[in-house]
Amino acid sequence: MMYAINRCRVTNVIMSNVRSMHLLKEKAFVNGKWSAAENQQTFDVYNPANGKVVGSVPDMDVSDANLAIKAASEAFETWKLTTAKERSKLLRKWFDLLEANAEGIAEIMTAESGKPLTEAKGEVVYGNAFIEWFSEEARRINGEIIPSPVATRKILVEKFPIGVVGLITPWNFPHAMITRKAGAALAAGCTCVIKPAEDTPLTALAICQLAHEAGFPEGVLNVITCDRKNAPDIGKLLCTSPNVAGISFTGSTYVGKLLNQQCAPHIKRVGLELGGNAPFIIFDSANIDKAVQGALASKFRNCGQTCVSANRFLVQENVYDEFVNKFTEEIKKMSIGDGVNPGVNVGPLINEMQFNKVYTMVEDAKKLGATIKTGGQPIENLGKLFYTPTVITNVSASMQVYNEEVFGPVATIIKFQSEEEVLKVANNTERGLAGYFYSQDISQIFRVSKLLEVGMVGINEGLISTVEAPFGGIKESGIGREGSHYGIDEYTYIKYMCVGNLG
Structure with missing residues (x-):
């Protein structure tokens, strides 16, 4: 880790509110008990805004993970x-x-994540809503009676839980990605082994503490923590253990493909929510002011580190200059800093690896002739992981920012002429998670929403996630859906029962 270790505990770093203290856990949770790693190893969790140690948690390995799987299987x-x-x-x-x-x-x-406190509070509201939703959906996992072709038979269909599920969650939404998965799994009757991201395990342990207080039986909900070096082996174990029936993963496409390969020989149920490369299209008929506000919300939430963030802004030529100018001016007004400070709406990137990726992609664009309208450099006086919100124009297909998901506070803007042209550009990617467009032409709205090759479409809207709607993508952006009433389907199997000789 690039920071010198500062042993300030979380009590000194962030928390003046005594209500927070009982949520701060520095042990994993296995079989209803707060547990250390068998090898007694730990790793530090850092605040990306200032480099201070927030806490230390067990650095578990496959032996610990096996214990969690065993507990979940028995439960x-x-x-x-x-x-x-x-x-x-x-x-x-x-x-x-x-x-x-x-x-x-x-x-x-x-x-532990660096996101502004206002955004963190918003995620908590969003994440909590999944538990509320699935508490209600638990009583609506309905079967069916199918008319039989034979008078003396009855055809019954019922849904059953698949078993133990491994939930591997990311750092960018450390609360909501757990509740979206675990809420559905628990409602269906499955038990869970959760492996949170090594950058943000403390949020996972905090919400697990509250599940424990709620009274879930021992072994039903387990959280294992590990540093980056042990994550591949634990992930592989979850994919290959005969006692795990399914895997749900949110993260990079590369890791998702690897997990899918590891699950394939065992024919496990797999749910994958992977990377995106979302187009954000502004047509000539768009309300530009609303498009600018939608673009700001879509691009810069969580410092651009969301899988559904707008990645490529495609603007029709007649409104190009107006959009670029208004968008750039709004970005210049953004407040950047430590997320605990009032008014901050852009925090740091999560870690050095992510910072280096963003920095390299922008430098590549500069070298190949792109224009930096605003930003384009680190903010070293704030800390080592801060990068200015950036707008890049004159982008060409040879640049990394044109072809890859930035996952940072960088907006690339490309001019187009026709609807046919922009759809080719928007769909020319292996990813298909989310897409956005702004238009006041009702015929165009229905036409483009049908032709965009994505699993989710925001039409005159930059924020589309909600518990009631199915979340997921197509192509290499994933398998399955989360949230909504469809979310429970990932954790159930259908059993057909034929009752004969009724006479």
Whole structure:
């Protein structure tokens, strides 16, 4: 790690509010107990805004993960027999506790992820809503009676939980990505082994503490923590263990492909929410002021580190100059800094690896002739992971920023002439998670929304995530859907029962 170790504990770093203190856990959670790694190793969690140590958690390995899988497997034998109403009540208790402790969770999240406190609070509201939603959906996992072609038979269809599921979650939404998966899995009757990202394990442990307080039985919900070096082996174990029925992963396309390959020989249920390369199209008929506000929300939330962030801004020639000028002026007004400070709306990048990626891509664009309208450099006086919100024009297909997902506070803007042209550019990618466009032409709205090759479309809207809607992509952006009533399908199988000789 690039920072010198500063042993300030979280109590000194961020938390003046005593409500937060009982949520700060520095042990993993296995079989209903707070547990150290068998090898007694730990690793530090750093605040990306200032480099200080927020806390230390167990650096577990496959032996610890096997214990968590065993606990979840044993717990499944009784958890699968609970009624939908029983699971619903426990999930609702968890939701109520999450709501009561929202401030404390947000503080922990800001400390370890760097996102502004206002954004952290927004994620907590969003993440909590999944537990509320699935507490209600638990009682709506309905079967079916199908008319039989034979008078003496009855055809029954029922849904059952698949078993133990491994949930591997990312650092950019350390709360919501757990609740979106675990809420659905628990509602269906599955048990969980959660492996949070090494950059943000403390949020996962905080919400697990509240699940424990809600009364979930031992082994139903387990959280194992590990540093980057042990993550591949634990991920492989979750994919290959005969006691794990399914995997749900949110993260990079590269890792998602690897996990899918590891699951394939075992024919496991796989849910993947992978990288995007979202186009953001502004047509001539668009309301430019609303398009600018939508672009700001889509691009710079969480410092551009979201899988559904707009990555390529494609602007029709008649409104190109107006959009670029208004967009650039709004970006210049952004407040950048430590997320705990009032008014900050752009924090640091998560770690050195992500910072170097953003820096390299912008430098490559400069070298190949791009124009930097604003930004384009680090902000060293704030800290080692801060980068200015950046607008790049005169972008060509030879540049990295044209072809790759930036995952940072960098907006590339490309001019186009016709609808046909822009659809070719927008769809010319292996990714297909989200896409956005602004238009006031109703015929164009229905035409373009149909032709964009993505799983989710924002039409005159830059923020589209909500618990009620199915979240997921096509092409190399993933398999399956999360959230909505479709989200539980990933954790159930359908059993057909034929009752004969009814006479």
